[in-house]
Amino acid sequence: MTGSIRARRSVLYMPGINQRALEKAKSLAADSLILDLEDSVAPDSKAAARDLVCDAVKAGGYGGREVIIRINGLETDWGGDDLAAAALSGADGILIPKVGSAEALKSVAAALKAANAPDTMQIWAMLETPDGILNAKEISALAAGADVNLTCLIMGTNDLLKETRTLFVPDRFPVLAWLSMAVLAARAYGLDIIDGVYNNFSDQEGLRAECEQGRALGFDGKTLIHPAQLAICNEIFTPSDEEVSWSRKILAAFEEPENAGKGVITVDGQMVELLHAKIAERTVAIAEAIETSGQAAA
Numbered sequence: 001m002t003g004s005i006r007a008r009r010s011v012l013y014m015p016g017i018n019q020r021a022l023e024k025a026k027s028l029a030a031d032s033l034i035l036d037l038e039d040s041v042a043p044d045s046k047a048a049a050r051d052l053v054c055d056a057v058k059a060g061g062y063g064g065r066e067v068i069i070r071i072n073g074l075e076t077d078w079g080g081d082d083l084a085a086a087a088l089s090g091a092d093g094i095l096i097p098k099v100g101s102a103e104a105l106k107s108v109a110a111a112l113k114a115a116n117a118p119d120t121m122q123i124w125a126m127l128e129t130p131d132g133i134l135n136a137k138e139i140s141a142l143a144a145g146a147d148v149n150l151t152c153l154i155m156g157t158n159d160l161l162k163e164t165r166t167l168f169v170p171d172r173f174p175v176l177a178w179l180s181m182a183v184l185a186a187r188a189y190g191l192d193i194i195d196g197v198y199n200n201f202s203d204q205e206g207l208r209a210e211c212e213q214g215r216a217l218g219f220d221g222k223t224l225i226h227p228a229q230l231a232i233c234n235e236i237f238t239p240s241d242e243e244v245s246w247s248r249k250i251l252a253a254f255e256e257p258e259n260a261g262k263g264v265i266t267v268d269g270q271m272v273e274l275l276h277a278k279i280a281e282r283t284v285a286i287a288e289a290i291e292t293s294g295q296a297a298a
């Protein structure tokens with residue numbers, strides 16, 4: 001049920017209780033913002049954070065940035081109130097933590113409806129538990145139906161390490177299979193999928209390596225925790241000028257009258273098939289979405 005293509009290169013989290021961050025986000029070069037009520041907010045601050053976040057979203061000022069509220073799970077003491085408040089906040093969507101099954105998201109969609117959320121409100125799902133990875137296919141498959149407006153998956157790599165007792169290592173080999181499983185599930189059902197966070201926000205080199213790895217794995221972007229991570233992430237997940245001009249060349253070549261109806265042609269001495277034209281279409285669409293959103297590489 002994804003609407004038109006949009007760039008989700010940089011998806012920045014901020015604690016919902018941090019008023020300064022909620023304000024600062026209005027001027028940061030992030031494609032999407034996640035205003036968090038869950039892991040980064042202590043139990044005593046949950047209600048205050050909910051009010052702060054919903055007031056900030058209602059007041060607006062976030063421009064073309066997509067605004068998503070991460071609520072607490074419906075099974076917690078706060079989830080129901082979070083959902084009811086987020087439903088009427090005007091946010092673009094809500095992010096559900098620790099999704100383990102399709103049933104869990106169906107309950108969220110039903111609760112949103114009961115809370116009179118607009119039909120356009122997106123549901124994003126975090127995959128961060130063993131169940132979430134094992135059931136990634138059935139969770140993603142909801143996107144094919146009409147009941148759950150699921151548009152995007154987010155990897156929760158910190159929780160995944162905790163739940164599985166795997167270790168953080170720079171090349172992430174312990175979690176690679178799970179990341180790829182999730183990417184496959186997303187692709188099977190036309191969802192966007194965003195990589196997990198890189199905790200050491202002072203380490204630009206490490207971040208760059210992880211962004212490059214995430215892009216190679218097929219992720220659309222990366223979740224971030226600090227403004228210092230935006231520039232590198234936007235750079236790596238933006239199609240390069242070279243990629244865009246090569247893509248335009250491929251599309252133009254297939255448009256030539258002599259190539260009408262052909263499945264394979266030659267461009268600059270290389271074999272190019274219709275499947276490459278499909279890849280090129282997406283590359284150009286993403287580049288154009290970035291250009292029109294006015295947030296070209298920071």
Ligand code: COA
Pocket residue numbers: 012013014015020021022024025036039040197224225226227
């Ligand atoms: N979003 C928006 N603004 C942020 C931000 C964020 N995630 N993190 C920091 N900033 C702002 C600060 O408010 C500060 O702004 P100012 O200088 O204009 O006052 C500036 O960026 C520099 O921040 P800095 O002092 O380097 O960081 P900090 O010590 O205040 O905070 C963290 C460090 C890690 C606590 C903070 O970045 C953070 O809370 N990140 C998000 C955590 C989160 O949401 N986790 C849940 C998902 S994993």
Ligand code: MG
Pocket residue numbers: 039097128156159
């Ligand atoms: Mg988590």
